[in-house]
Amino acid sequence: MSDPEGAPARIRGGPGLSDTRWFAVVAEAERTTLRLTGAWRLPHLAEIEAALAGLALPAAVAVIDGSALGSIDSAAALVLLRALPALRAAQDASCWVGFSAANGRIVEQVRKHLAASVAVPEPRQPRPLARLGRQVSALGGLLGGHVNFLGATLVAFGQALLQPRRLRLRELTVQLEQAGLMAIPVVALVTLLIGVVITYLLGLQAEKYGANIFVVDGVGIGATREFAPIIVAVIVAGRSGAAFTAQLGSMRLTEETDAIRTLGLSPMQVLVLPRVLALMVVLPLLVFVGDVMSLTGAMAIAGPMLDVTPVAFLARLREALDTRHVFVGLAKAPVFALVIAVIGCRMGMTVGRDTRALGAATTSTVVQSIVAVILLDAVFAVLMQALDL
Amino acid sequence: MSADAPAIEVDAIVTRFGAQTVHNGVSFAVARGTLVALIGGSGTGKSVLLREIIGLQRPSAGRVHLLGTDMWSVAPDALDAVRRRFGMLFQDGALFSSLTVAQNVAVPLREHTHLTGATIDALVALRLWQAGLPADAGAKMPSELSGGMRKRAAIARAIALEPEVLFLDEPTSGLDPITARGFDRLVRSLVDDLGLTVFLVTHDLDTLRGVVDRVIVLGSAQGQGQGRVLADGTLQEVMAVDDAWIREYFSVRRIARDGS
Numbered sequence: 001m002s003d004p005e006g007a008p009a010r011i012r013g014g015p016g017l018s019d020t021r022w023f024a025v026v027a028e029a030e031r032t033t034l035r036l037t038g039a040w041r042l043p044h045l046a047e048i049e050a051a052l053a054g055l056a057l058p059a060a061v062a063v064i065d066g067s068a069l070g071s072i073d074s075a076a077a078l079v080l081l082r083a084l085p086a087l088r089a090a091q092d093a094s095c096w097v098g099f100s101a102a103n104g105r106i107v108e109q110v111r112k113h114l115a116a117s118v119a120v121p122e123p124r125q126p127r128p129l130a131r132l133g134r135q136v137s138a139l140g141g142l143l144g145g146h147v148n149f150l151g152a153t154l155v156a157f158g159q160a161l162l163q164p165r166r167l168r169l170r171e172l173t174v175q176l177e178q179a180g181l182m183a184i185p186v187v188a189l190v191t192l193l194i195g196v197v198i199t200y201l202l203g204l205q206a207e208k209y210g211a212n213i214f215v216v217d218g219v220g221i222g223a224t225r226e227f228a229p230i231i232v233a234v235i236v237a238g239r240s241g242a243a244f245t246a247q248l249g250s251m252r253l254t255e256e257t258d259a260i261r262t263l264g265l266s267p268m269q270v271l272v273l274p275r276v277l278a279l280m281v282v283l284p285l286l287v288f289v290g291d292v293m294s295l296t297g298a299m300a301i302a303g304p305m306l307d308v309t310p311v312a313f314l315a316r317l318r319e320a321l322d323t324r325h326v327f328v329g330l331a332k333a334p335v336f337a338l339v340i341a342v343i344g345c346r347m348g349m350t351v352g353r354d355t356r357a358l359g360a361a362t363t364s365t366v367v368q369s370i371v372a373v374i375l376l377d378a379v380f381a382v383l384m385q386a387l388d389l
Numbered sequence: 390m391s392a393d394a395p396a397i398e399v400d401a402i403v404t405r406f407g408a409q410t411v412h413n414g415v416s417f418a419v420a421r422g423t424l425v426a427l428i429g430g431s432g433t434g435k436s437v438l439l440r441e442i443i444g445l446q447r448p449s450a451g452r453v454h455l456l457g458t459d460m461w462s463v464a465p466d467a468l469d470a471v472r473r474r475f476g477m478l479f480q481d482g483a484l485f486s487s488l489t490v491a492q493n494v495a496v497p498l499r500e501h502t503h504l505t506g507a508t509i510d511a512l513v514a515l516r517l518w519q520a521g522l523p524a525d526a527g528a529k530m531p532s533e534l535s536g537g538m539r540k541r542a543a544i545a546r547a548i549a550l551e552p553e554v555l556f557l558d559e560p561t562s563g564l565d566p567i568t569a570r571g572f573d574r575l576v577r578s579l580v581d582d583l584g585l586t587v588f589l590v591t592h593d594l595d596t597l598r599g600v601v602d603r604v605i606v607l608g609s610a611q612g613q614g615q616g617r618v619l620a621d622g623t624l625q626e627v628m629a630v631d632d633a634w635i636r637e638y639f640s641v642r643r644i645a646r647d648g649s
Contacts, residue, residue, distance in 0.1 A: 042551040046503040073551040074583060078515050079508060105582050113518045354532035356486040 020051040026065075034084075036069040040076035048076060052083040066107075067098030077110040149346040150338075153276055156268040171274040179240040179275075180282030184289060186239070187232055191290035194227055195219065195297025203306050212306040213316055219298040220321035228290035229329045230377055233336040236283060237369035241344035244275055245365040248348025249358040257349070267349065276341040283337035284330045291326060328389060332380055339376060340369045394457055396421045396554050396586040397442060402451035404437055411437060412448070413616030417605055421553070424580045424587045426597055429607030429619075430634055435590045436558060438607070442588075443477055443556055444468060456553060473501055475554040476547030480562065482539040484531040490517070490542045491527030497549045512549070519583075520545035521575050537568035541575070548579065555579065557589035561596055569593060573600045594639070597624055606635060 022040065026033040040048060064084075066072075072080075099107065126134065160167045202215045248271060251257050257267050295317070302308040308316075344365050351361040395418040404412040411434035419425045429435050440446040442453050444460045453460040458471045484493050494513045498504065504512070517527055520541040531539055540560060547555060560576065561569035577600040579585045591597065597604055604627045610616035620630040628639050 042502065045508075049504065049508060074515060074519065075512055075551055078511055082508070082511060102584055106584075109519070109582050110515060113515055117514060117518065117524060352532060354486045354530075356530075357532070359487075 022048050022051050023055075025055070031063060033063040033065050035065040035067075036072070036080075039070040040072040040080070042073055042075045045075055045079055049079050049083075052079065055083075063095050063097055065098045066096065066100070066103055069099065069103055072103045072106055074106050074110050077107045078114075081107075081110055081114055145350070146342060146346055149349075150342050152268055153272055153342060153345075156266065156273045157277075160269065160273060166269055168270055168274050171270065172278055175274050175278035176282060178243070179236065179279050180285060183236060183239055183282070183286055187235055187286050187289055188293045190235060191223075191228055191231060191293040192297040194231055195223055195294030196301045198222060198227065198294070199298040199301050200305065203302070207306065212308055213312065215302065215306060216298075216308065216313055216316040217320040220295065220317050221325050223294040223298065224291045224321065224329045225325040226329070226377070226381075228294055229287050229332045229336065230373065232286045232290045233283065233333070233340065233373045234370055236279070236286065236337070237340045237344075237373060238366055240275075240279060241340045241365050241369045242362050244341065244344030245348040245351070245362045246358065248272075248345055249351040249361055252349065252351055253353055253355070253358065272345045272349070275345055276338065279337040279341040280334045283340075284333040287330055287333040291329065324389060328380075328384060332377065335376060335380075336373050339372045343368050343372065394421075395419055395454075396456060397588060398452075398454035399438070399442065400452040400454070402438065402441060402453070403449045404434060404441065405449045410610045410616055412451075412607075413610055415451070415607065415616070415618055417618055417621055419586060419588055419603075421586050422580065422584050423602045424577065424600060425589070425603045425605060426601040427588065427590045427605050427607065428592070428597070428638070430609055430638075433607040433609050433616075435607055439556060439558055439588075439590055443475065444472070473497075473550055474552055475556065476550070476552040478540070478543050478547050478555070478557045478560060480558045482531070482543035484539060484543055484546070486531050488531075489527065490522070490529055490531065490534070490545075493531070493542060494527075494545045494549050497546065501550060513545075516545040516549055517542075519548065519579075521571070537564050537572065540564070540572060544575065544579075548583075548585070552585065554586045554588065557587065557591075559590055559592065561591065561593045566595070570595065570599065576600060606630075606632075608632075609634070 022036065022038055022044075024035045024037065026035055064080075096104065096107065199215060199219050202218045203212070206212055206215045206218075248257070251271070257271070260267050260270055299310050299313045302313050303310060347361045347365045347368075351357050397419040399418070400416050402412050402415040404410070411432075415438065427435050427438065437446060441448045442455060442460070444453075444455075447461060452462075456471055456474055458467060460468065460471070463471075484490070485496070488496070491510075491513050494516050495509055498509045498512060502509075513527065514524060517524065522538060522541050522545065526534065526538060526542065531542065534542060544555075555576075557576065561572055564572060573596050576587055576589070580587050589596075589601075601624065603622065604624055605621045606619040606627055608615060608617055608619035619632055620627045620635060627635065
């Protein structure tokens with residue numbers, strides 16, 4: 001790009017007026033002329049703006065001379081006009097002289113814009129209390145929506161019971177595979193490690209009292225009743241809950257759910273019910289995998305650390321671990337699954353029609369599911385205590 | 390670089406996808422300050438050619454000079470410098486959905502200039518106005534805009550850095566005829582008032598009829614054109630070319646108009 005270097009020759013400069021690479025100020029008897037030079041283009045705009053800011057222009061800059069101006073783009077014209085508020089509103093074009101046709105058009109366009117522009121009021125920021133109120137009511141709306149969706153899912157389930165043909169077996173199988181079979185490796189690995197960690201921590205304490213064998217009691221009950229269900233539910237919330245939201249949400253973006261509706265099918269039957277049922281079937285199975293793996297991990301470390309041989313471990317486990325603990329753990333799983341699947345599907349079905357909303361909904365699904373799972377687990381703990389289970 | 394060197398120079402471009410040849414020696418040049426349209430049947434690789442010109446997809450052979458830079462043999466930092474000198478409007482606008490319209494327009498300005506916040510805000514307002522958007526559109530999210538306004542917002546972002554060349558991929562697709570004609574006028578004014586060079590891919594005959602200086606027709610690799618430029622000139626010149634596809638292309642419209 002041609003970019004004439006060097007300051008232009010100063011014709012008759014008044015005292016105290018500055019010349020730069022971009023312009024020269026020429027003071028004449030009754031008026032001051034600002035003579036533009038060089039290429040006024042965006043890459044140099046920061047320099048131009050600084051030069052204009054350092055310029056102490058007399059109020060009566062009456063003429064802008066563009067005859068020596070190489071080129072000007074609209075950004076530079078904007079900066080020029082912002083620096084010269086008096087000229088911005090001037091209706092007559094007589095103060096602009098010597099501009100080439102192309103440069104003149106650009107300056108004129110920007111002048112029109114500035115003359116037409118009105119300040120846009122800043123959107124009002126709500127006060128903290130109002131914001132809190134809005135958030136609480138939004139939370140209430142969210143919970144109400146979930147309950148509604150749960151009801152709609154139950155209705156769909158009822159319809160499927162009355163007419164078993166309506167159940168989408170193929171979709172159900174796909175979901176069983178994706179949410180169940182493919183989750184086994186990660187569930188197994190994590191619960192195995194959790195079993196090791198719990199045993200290690202309990203073992204450190206138990207060793208002090210020579211109560212090594214009782215570690216089996218603790219880890220057996222703890223893992224099957226609490227840790228395995230919670231850990232597996234959290235993994236499934238992150239895996240399948242997020243996947244449900246992302247799948248259904250992107251189907252909504254591409255209008256697939258609308259297509260399902262216009263074909264006379266129900267998205268609840270076609271999309272939601274298979275996912276909810278699949279998750280309710282597979283989560284107890286995954287929890288069982290988790291039980292087995294965490295006890296395996298415990299047994300693996302109990303030998304070298306606590307001198308509890310596998311035979312002694314298993315024998316003690318038979319005495320100490322009442323099957324009701326295992327059943328309590330397994331019984332929680334379908335409830336967790338229902339909550340995770342309903343939240344995941346509902347967030348996907350109601351997501352806004354843009355990519356940002358989809359990302360936000362997916363994140364929200366994971367957070368909501370995990371919070372809901374832990375809350376429910378606390379409720380279960382209190383209930384089971386009261387029921388003496 | 391001289392000012393009258395062509396803005397875009399495409400020289401003997403060959404594009405192959407596996408065994409399938411799409412372009413087989415496409416050559417043309419686009420002069421500065423003109424509005425040129427690229428048309429062709431589906432499968433003639435219009436969008437692919439556009440991506441090759443702006444450096445997103447490498448052609449199998451041939452050269453592309455954009456603003457005097459050889460797009461496919463230049464160093465990455467020189468390529469970045471050229472990228473600041475052209476703008477691209479993608480088919481659906483490709484606005485960043487997590488930012489407001491004003492923030493979208495401000496992205497290139499904040500990234501590539503050292504201007505103050507107040508100046509950037511004023512520049513954003515100017516760009517929105519130049520793209521024909523009302524001032525209050527700036528505070529909206531892209532998802533709150535209609536299709537036509539989204540394209541205008543994307544234009545505002547594409548011209549933010551005062552590009553010398555603007556590429557448009559099917560700018561009027563999905564717009565109603567009234568909005569589309571308004572968009573045509575906007576593009577024309579960018580050429581006339583700001584001196585931009587505009588290169589657009591289109592299917593819209595009204596755009597060709599209304600505002601375009603020159604039409605380049607890409608031929609299908611299987612048909613008569615053999616993957617080369619089938620015709621190149623003003624609309625009248627192109628319509629006079631004796632080719633089956635061109636005849637059919639323009640006669641579709643005649644039927645619609647005459648109702649026969």
